[in-house]
Amino acid sequence: MRDVAGRAAAKRLVFRLRRDQRGAVAVTYALLIIPLIIAIGAALDFTFAYNAKDRMQGDLDAALLAAVKTLNTGDPAAVRTKVRTWFATQTNRGGYKLDDITIDQSSYVVQAKATASVPTMIMGVFGINSIPIAASSAVAGPGTSYINIYLMLDTSASQMLASNADGQAAMRKDIGCEFACHTGDQHTVNNIAYANNYLYAKAKNINLRSDVLLDAAKTMVSSVDLVDPTHKRIKVGVYNFNTTTTTVLAPTFSTGAVRSALTPTTSVDGTAFDTSLKAMAGLVGSSGDGKTPSTPLKFVMLVTDGVQSQRGWVGASAWTCKKKVGSVCVSYPMSTASYDVTPLNPAWCNYVKNNKVTMAVLYTQYLPIPLDWGYNGTLGSAMPGSWTGTLRSGVSPSITRQSYLPYALEDCASSQDLYMGAESEDAIKNGMNKLFTKYMNSVHLIQ
Numbered sequence: 346m347r348d349v350a351g352r353a354a355a356k357r358l359v360f361r362l363r364r365d366q367r368g369a370v371a372v373t374y375a376l377l378i379i380p381l382i383i384a385i386g387a388a389l390d391f392t393f394a395y396n397a398k399d400r401m402q403g404d405l406d407a408a409l410l411a412a413v414k415t416l417n418t419g420d421p422a423a424v425r426t427k428v429r430t431w432f433a434t435q436t437n438r439g440g441y442k443l444d445d446i447t448i449d450q451s452s453y454v455v456q457a458k459a460t461a462s463v464p465t466m467i468m469g470v471f472g473i474n475s476i477p478i479a480a481s482s483a484v485a486g487p488g489t490s491y492i493n494i495y496l497m498l499d500t501s502a503s504q505m506l507a508s509n510a511d512g513q514a515a516m517r518k519d520i521g522c523e524f525a526c527h528t529g530d531q532h533t534v535n536n537i538a539y540a541n542n543y544l545y546a547k548a549k550n551i552n553l554r555s556d557v558l559l560d561a562a563k564t565m566v567s568s569v570d571l572v573d574p575t576h577k578r579i580k581v582g583v584y585n586f587n588t589t590t591t592t593v594l595a596p597t598f599s600t601g602a603v604r605s606a607l608t609p610t611t612s613v614d615g616t617a618f619d620t621s622l623k624a625m626a627g628l629v630g631s632s633g634d635g636k637t638p639s640t641p642l643k644f645v646m647l648v649t650d651g652v653q654s655q656r657g658w659v660g661a662s663a664w665t666c667k668k669k670v671g672s673v674c675v676s677y678p679m680s681t682a683s684y685d686v687t688p689l690n691p692a693w694c695n696y697v698k699n700n701k702v703t704m705a706v707l708y709t710q711y712l713p714i715p716l717d718w719g720y721n722g723t724l725g726s727a728m729p730g731s732w733t734g735t736l737r738s739g740v741s742p743s744i745t746r747q748s749y750l751p752y753a754l755e756d757c758a759s760s761q762d763l764y765m766g767a768e769s770e771d772a773i774k775n776g777m778n779k780l781f782t783k784y785m786n787s788v789h790l791i792q
Contacts, residue, residue, distance in 0.1 A: 386467020490635025499649035501616040615655035618689040626696035679722035686723035690734035691756035705763040
């Protein structure tokens with residue numbers, strides 16, 4: 346009887362519990378609230394840890410980018426010190442503790458790893474007081490890589506301009522033209538005959554832009570000797586361009602051979618950037634990662650005045666003088682073809698840059714020649730509507746072609762800091778070296 350009564354009592358209890366909805370909800374809530382709090386707390390703690398890791402990664406990247414520029418000192422301790430200094434400066438705001446950084450300089454790469462412990466809030470109640478985080482980074486730069494440098498030198502007639510005011514004045518006075526072109530009329534000066542302007546300039550020891558350009562290239566090659574004294578990482582090649590591009594010397598480790606290749610050459614009376622840059626792209630190919638001799642980084646240094654031209658394009662439609670300065674006619678009605686004498690179209694530079702090749706541009710400034718009718722009718726005139734490029738935003742359409750040259754050439758370079766304009770002899774000589782130094786000091790993350 347007691348068993349029957351016990352079973353009946355149990356049934357009544359279960360029945361009452363099933364009828365009491367509030368009791369069931371309370372029990373269920375009590376059972377779920379603890380793991381729910383744990384889950385929310387863990388999510389908050391992990392979110393904080395993720396944000397801390399993200400900040401730490403950015404700080405480590407910044408520290409390595411700063412430190413890798415010191416690699417050429419050959420002092421690993423200095424690199425380590427700089428990484429630690431930069432990282433410590435950044436982590437003052439990072440919200441985490443720095444445990445360790447290790448540096449590996451093998452394969453010309455700086456690598457570092459940082460670890461930290463991020464304190465928890467909610468999870469600490471359950472004995473988990475911190476979450477470990479880590480970040481790793483690797484940086485390489487041209488200063489630590491295999492590199493092919495391509496010197497792309499303008500050998501068109503415009504580079505035969507006398508390089509200073511005295512030389513230009515002497516040539517204007519004696520032969521009526523500031524350019525020492527290999528082609529042109531014969532001249533007799535003080536009873537001495539000269540077959541062309543170039544021979545006159547050489548006889549009078551007048552320095553030309555082309556001479557200064559060669560001196561500038563040799564100065565840059567001397568810097569290659571300093572950066573790569575064993576001549577095992579950096580190759581240099583020499584290329585001339587005018588209506589197309591020709592190889593003077595393929596990239597070589599021998600800087601002596603490069604100097605020998607940097608000699609005066611016959612000028613061509615025209616510059617066609619569209620065909621020359623396309624040809625150069627084929628000669629250079631695609632850039633590698635710089636880790637091995639067979640996968641070098643590739644760096645093209647374009648040295649030019651940036652004028653797309655052809656001697657035949659500079660002509661008058663009628664030889665009736667429109668304007669004189671003294672006895673000199675400085676303006677004639679120009680032929681339609683003169684509109685083709687313009688700044689290069691920067692889009693043509695993409696032939697080279699699209700292959701991940703870095704391009705620097707040294708603009709050997711095309712100086713105004715106000716007494717030359719050909720200049721006044723072409724570069725001294727406004728940009729033509731037939732120009733194939735896109736005028737930079739904010740620039741007046743009435744800008745002269747000569748004044749637009751810096752814009753076009755800056756847009757040709759891979760970045761603004763790899764463009765430089767140079768007017769004087771010294772500026773040209775130093776310009777190539779400065780661009781080379783800027784490139785060698787650039788760095789990039791590889792991890």
